[in-house]
Amino acid sequence: MFAYLIRRILYIIPISFGVTVLVFALVHMAPGDPLSAVVPPDAPEEMVQELKKAYGFDKPLPIQYATWLGRILVGDLGVSIARSRYVTDELAVAVPNTFILAAGGTLLGFTLGAFFGGVAGYFQGRWIDKLATGIAITGISVPHYWLAIVLVIIFSVEMNVLPSIGMGPGGSTAWQWNAENLKHLVLPVITLAVIPMGIITRTVRATVAEILNQEFVQALHAKGLLNQQVLMHVIKNAAPTMLSVMGLQLGYLLGGSILVETVFQWPGTGLLLNSAIFERDLPLLQGTILILAMFFVLLNFLVDIVQTAIDPRMARG
Amino acid sequence: MSRRALDEKQQATVDAAQVAVQSRGYWATVLVRIGEDKVTLVCGAVLLVIVLSVVFADWIALADPYKADMMKRLKPIGTPGYPLGGDEMGRDMLTRLLYGGRLSLFMGVTPVVTALGIGGLLGLVAGFLGGRVNMLIMRAMDVFYAFPSVLLAVAISGALGAGVGNAILSLTLVFIPPLTRVTESVTTQIKNLDYVEAARASGAGNLTIIRVHVLSNVLGPVFIYATSLISVSIILASGLSFLGLGTEPPEPEWGLMLNTLRQSIYVNPWVAALPGLMIFMTSLTFNLLSDGIRSAMDVRL
16 A cells, blocks of 8 residues: 555656646647737837746746746746736635535535436336436536526526526625525536536446446345345445545546536636636636646545555555 | 556446457347347437438528528527527527537537547557557556546637637547547457467568457447547537637537527527537437447447
8 A cells, every 4th residue: 555655646746747748838839929918019019028028938938837837836826917916816716616616516416426326226227227327328418508507597587596697695706604605506516516427327327236246245135134234335345436436526527617617607717717718818827727737636646545545456456 | 557547438448349359240239239229229310310400401491590680689489480589699590500510510520530540549559569658658648637628628729719620629639548548458458369469470460460450359449439429529619619719600509609699598598598408419319329339339238
């Protein structure tokens, strides 16, 4: 286990390095002047040069990369061009908001998925299995940004019971645990939960069906255990797979909430990314993508470690 | 080593490849099985109808997809002459949906086909040669795996700027890593089978072995895996347009139409939901079809 841990930590280093190169390259592939967002087209040439110097855009790319890497290693993601605020400050507001959404979506999706998948796997081939599998494939196939709009149509436009945009009253960006904010949470969380629900249902169904076919289950029945007791054993065996899928889904939702956040105008990283793209705010774009990718790398790492802790056979794979 | 395990679909692909090698008259069996599977047949038919009506939109559509009419703005579904209502500019919704499918399907299918070519080649090379080449290719793919797919797609097309070409490019880059990984797994597995060893012993060169013995057994399963990606690709492609990163108005495209109609949900909500319904139906039938073909290919079931 210890050797595995070290190996896994060492693996993060080249990957993270690759991620920084990719993020940097990405943003600098972008056509056009990085300062076009703030500098009017008729600005005097000296002023443009001065600004370029101030932001470091006048140096060759490898130097810019090295400087950028040196800065991000000490936690400095630079200053947003369009907003003139520290990227880290913007992220400090946005990341927790996205995390609330992603965690809510994962929890709901996981609960439903584990239930549907467990039932489907247990009653394989019966109508209840077909129903659960149908729900799962619908969940995977639905464009969630459309589902978001349909939910808004039903619950905000037609029934007028839930708010359609924002995170709280008056467009607040700081989360508080009260009824008004929770109401704003309902629709985005349902929307985000649909894909993980589908994926987890399918995974759990396959895992449960596979475990039920193993000999030890027969042995437990032969030993005289009740069905519920056997089920506990099955759940215990399915846990590592379920956990790993859940961890990955949380990662996907953290990084992939841009569409849902755009529909619901939720003030998280997705909305930040959206405005960074359309304001062509390179430092903000770079910083947000980098942080989201690093979260994903870290989550993958944690999932692997927890999975190995539960099931030591994984370390050999 | 610490490379992440294959996910459920990828594993199924690899398993199916193993079985494919073992039995005779395999493809005939698969066809018979598909013929018996009603869900798959129905999905195939629905998909065929969608694709045909989109391709032949010129003959089917009653109106001009670009012709605006202020009097017909946001007419409800069922208005005479406007069977599916009018959009925010008073254009015929049915016509727009038919024409819109062209770009949506094109933007969804092209990245997977391109990525199948590139990723398939990379995976084949990595799997067959093994060693350092494998290490180099697969580690490079791992870097792309450090990004959730939606983030990667949005990041690349966001950086490159709006446009159909950029959206297709970004989605291609999203699908190359998973296709490389699956092809590599299948190739590695088949390379180690006895009959490849026998071919080598009888003097066949690398290229002959790949062409005659490996490729034929790798293509089927990898192709099926690729079809399962099309549904994701269609959702993501329209999603990029929805964000304003794909095509531009007044071009009809399902994702973009969904976005522009979004402003009108308080006037005529259900017309606004139609383009998304098309994306959903297309993606659902693709998914069910791909599932059906995969389970028909899996002889163990």
